[in-house]
Amino acid sequence: MMMRAVVVYESMYGNTHRVADAIGAGLGTVFDVTVPVPQASPADLADADLVVVGGPTHAHGMSRPATRKAAVEAAAKPASPLQVEPDALGPGLRDWFGSLGHYPVKAAAFDTRIHGPAALTGRASRAVARLLRAHGFDVVAEPESFLVTRQDRLEPQETARAREWAARLAAAIAPSQAQGTRS
Numbered sequence: 001m002m003m004r005a006v007v008v009y010e011s012m013y014g015n016t017h018r019v020a021d022a023i024g025a026g027l028g029t030v031f032d033v034t035v036p037v038p039q040a041s042p043a044d045l046a047d048a049d050l051v052v053v054g055g056p057t058h059a060h061g062m063s064r065p066a067t068r069k070a071a072v073e074a075a076a077k078p079a080s081p082l083q084v085e086p087d088a089l090g091p092g093l094r095d096w097f098g099s100l101g102h103y104p105v106k107a108a109a110f111d112t113r114i115h116g117p118a119a120l121t122g123r124a125s126r127a128v129a130r131l132l133r134a135h136g137f138d139v140v141a142e143p144e145s146f147l148v149t150r151q152d153r154l155e156p157q158e159t160a161r162a163r164e165w166a167a168r169l170a171a172a173i174a175p176s177q178a179q180g181t182r183s
């Protein structure tokens, strides 16, 4: 039976969504992947072998209701070229974690953030990793950031990098399957 991975993401402007899809593609050689979002049901998680969770960096960390609202308002300004995702007004990662139980499942965290020193930009993935651990997950990789421009556009190489990051994660968790052998 194929191992199962779930990619949970939050995205206001679509960049984290694109990264989540690329991560799903990178995991896809080893895992049967679902990217059901921005919610995943307890049943989805309970029989997952890997859960990957990411969101945008807002105010140096994970988004909050106020920063999500600010993101929607910024996109609504007439001069803004940004469009919000259909799910942007729904629950964010923080809400999702708030109602989440404990899962002894392997996990990894990622974020999107502005290209620059992390000490200046912050990185939501650290908080995501912390919350994953608090919910019993076994965090098996360093938090990873994928970079956007100051205009909130994903930098061109980042979907390929996300795919490769995910493929390495898959290979680390299921080495025999990544080599194409099934036992």
Ligand SMILES: Cc1cc2nc3c(=O)[nH]c(=O)nc-3n(C[C@H](O)[C@H](O)[C@H](O)COP(=O)(O)O)c2cc1C
Pocket: 010, 011, 012, 013, 014, 015, 016, 017, 055, 056, 057, 058, 059, 060, 061, 067, 068, 070, 071, 074, 112, 113, 114, 115, 120, 121, 122, 148, 152
């Ligand atoms: C309210 C708000 C606050 C932000 N604060 C930060 C920040 O502190 N550091 C950073 O790197 N990026 C910051 N950003 C940029 C976001 O990281 C960027 O919009 C996000 O990565 C795009 O992902 P998305 O398209 O999935 O929403 C902020 C964006 C918004 C809307």
